[in-house]
Amino acid sequence: MDSFEFNKIAGAVLGTLLFVMGLGIFSDALFHHAPPKVAGYNLPAAEAESAAAATPAAAVPLPQLLAKADPKKGETLVKPCSACHTFDKGGANKVGPHLYGVVERAKASVEGFAYSDSLKSKGGKWDYEDINAFITNPKGYASGTKMAYGGEKDPARRADIISYLRTLSDTPAPLPTPAKAP
Numbered sequence: 001m002d003s004f005e006f007n008k009i010a011g012a013v014l015g016t017l018l019f020v021m022g023l024g025i026f027s028d029a030l031f032h033h034a035p036p037k038v039a040g041y042n043l044p045a046a047e048a049e050s051a052a053a054a055t056p057a058a059a060v061p062l063p064q065l066l067a068k069a070d071p072k073k074g075e076t077l078v079k080p081c082s083a084c085h086t087f088d089k090g091g092a093n094k095v096g097p098h099l100y101g102v103v104e105r106a107k108a109s110v111e112g113f114a115y116s117d118s119l120k121s122k123g124g125k126w127d128y129e130d131i132n133a134f135i136t137n138p139k140g141y142a143s144g145t146k147m148a149y150g151g152e153k154d155p156a157r158r159a160d161i162i163s164y165l166r167t168l169s170d171t172p173a174p175l176p177t178p179a180k181a182p
């Protein structure tokens with residue numbers, strides 16, 4: 001092999017190497033992968049799980065909770081309420097007003113019961129959302145309320161309570177329609 005031929009072969013090899021390297025750089029530029037923020041692989045299943053775990057139960061909308069709620073459970077959960085409230089039709093007022101028909105009842109409207117100004121100033125009817133807000137944290141809902149009750153912090157238990165309150169009526173109000181799951 002003379003040196004001319006050797007140069008041709010070496011040139012071809014070098015050319016090929018350069019071309020392959022160039023291709024690598026070029027395709028890197030085309031398909032740029034950002035380095036992961038956290039080292040490791042993104043496993044889709046694990047991601048879905050952690051997303052579910054990160055969603056607090058409170059984020060479930062009330063209509064959805066009410067659709068699953070159990071009025072029978074609610075009936076036992078209102079034991080602490082019954083220290084101050086009656087639930088039967090024509091029931092007396094105790095420390096608090098009677099709660100028969102409270103869903104869709106005008107707020108602070110039971111005859112002969114001396115409501116706080118705070119609750120009287122609310123106006124409107126007791127819909128599901130408002131009852132939910134009130135029994136979550138009475139003072140948070142109406143700062144000057146006379147209802148000396150700490151609140152039920154568990155959304156599912158509140159939904160059970162509310163679904164029981166709903167049954168205390170000659171014509172129970174319809175349940176809210178849960179929004180379609182996304």
Ligand code: HEC
Pocket residue numbers: 078080081082083084085095096097099102106107108109110114115116118119126131134135142144145146147148149152161
């Ligand atoms: C320590 C007594 C006490 C307990 C326990 C209590 N309440 Fe009350 N509740 C009251 C009083 C007093 C009022 C009137 C509040 C005001 O005027 O500010 C009231 C008002 C209400 C109202 C508004 C009624 C209306 O006519 O506007 C609802 C609804 C209600 N309570 C539900 C409940 C539920 C449900 C529970 C149990 C989870 C409960 N309460 C526990 C004393 C109590």
